[in-house]
Amino acid sequence: MLRALRRSGRLIVTYATCSSTVNRTSSDMRAGTSVGVTDPAVRHLIVRLATGVSFDTPWQHASDRARLRSVMRTTQSSLLRALHLLDAFRPGVDELTLGDLARHTGVPKTTAHRMVADLVEWGALERTPTGLRLGMRLFELGHLVPAQRGLRDLALPYLEDLYETTHQTVNLAVRHGNEIVYVEKLVSRGRLVPHSRTGGRLPLHCTALGKAILAFSPPHVVDEVIAAGLRPITSKSITDAARLLSDLAAIRERRVAFDVEESRLGMFCAASPLVNAKRVPVGALSITGMDSMSTARRFAPAVLTAALSLSRRLDA
Known part of the structure; x- marks a missing residue:
């Protein structure tokens, strides 16, 4: 109009x-x-x-x-x-030059120069002595996202208790499209988990968090994930639709999902879904960074208990 x-x-x-x-x-x-x-x-x-x-x-x-x-x-x-x-900014890429931005996006350098000036003025980008980085304005806006903020605030005490009980890295994640987005991560001092970060993304089918959410999602969501292609992250990632469906059925039974080196070789994870009173999954909690499946199974009851307790609070 x-x-x-x-x-x-x-x-x-x-x-x-x-x-x-x-x-x-x-x-x-x-x-x-x-x-x-x-x-x-x-x-x-x-x-x-x-x-x-x-x-x-x-x-x-x-x-x-x-x-x-x-x-x-x-x-x-x-x-x-x-x-x-x-x-154009990616995990591990904290700074880019104007030329990098133009090259990665295909935007002409003169156009990118003008847009960068506007983004710097607004606060989305900040200039450094050697290039450009994301600005604090984006950080501030990110913490205003209602679903993320509300769920994180509600989940944080449970994450802290889970961390103190297990001394392992614990995560809170939500689904966005065919991926999970990490909303919060409390890191263990004992072992680093470098492939995940707050605000980072990973495919649903390659993570315990994602499979926990998928297992309680409507069938059309699972169909969309399969139709998009089950691309692997590691040699242990699930790439067969029948195997994924079988795994999701088992997760619905025990209410715990496992990542068996599917997102990173040498690492195991246990996760449990956060399901509201309408049986809608709103996210998942996980314990990660273990070096064996036996350890992941040992910690599974803890993450299940935390997720069940938090789920009861979702509609309170």
Whole structure:
């Protein structure tokens, strides 16, 4: 939808998509570049609209509307490209140069330079002596995600008790698409678990946490995971659909899932789902970093007890 009006002597053009609404004032549009305009004809059109069109009646020319819709599409793609710049950062990659960002995302370097300047101003990126890193503004926003914050706050006492009881690394994770996202991790001093981190992701079918969630998820969720392809992380990862379905059936029986070197060779894990009163899995708890299956089985009752206790609190 395209709409324009004047407020207090200022022209405001609004163009809305299904996901966002963007307002531009006449001062923005006189320059044209604020909405990503490179077409001289469209730039001229915006300047003309910003200075001389009566907005009490609908626009007269279909070509005007078509050109402004083109501007809208350009603006939306610019936003997505800026987000792709942020997505170039990966675990273990804390800093990137402008050239790295352009190369990883395919965004032209001149365009990336302009977007980076905006992202730095907003706080999504920070400059360092040698490049760029993610900014504190993203950290602050991440901790405002309602589901993550509420579940983490509720689960933290149980995680701490589990850690004190076992002295092993303990995790809280939720499902996002076909992956788990680690919401909290309390790390054991005895053995590092380097392949997971708070905010990190791993495939559902390759982790005890993910399988615990999958086992209590609707059938269509399991079907989607299988249809996407069971790509392995290690040589022990489950890649056969029948084997995964059999494992999930066993997990539903005992309410505990095991990672038998499926996410990292040499490491074993036990996890249990967090299921609310409607039988919907909202996440899972795990104990990880053990070096044998016998140790994972020994700690399974502890993680099961913690998960059952926390599950009862979900609807309290």
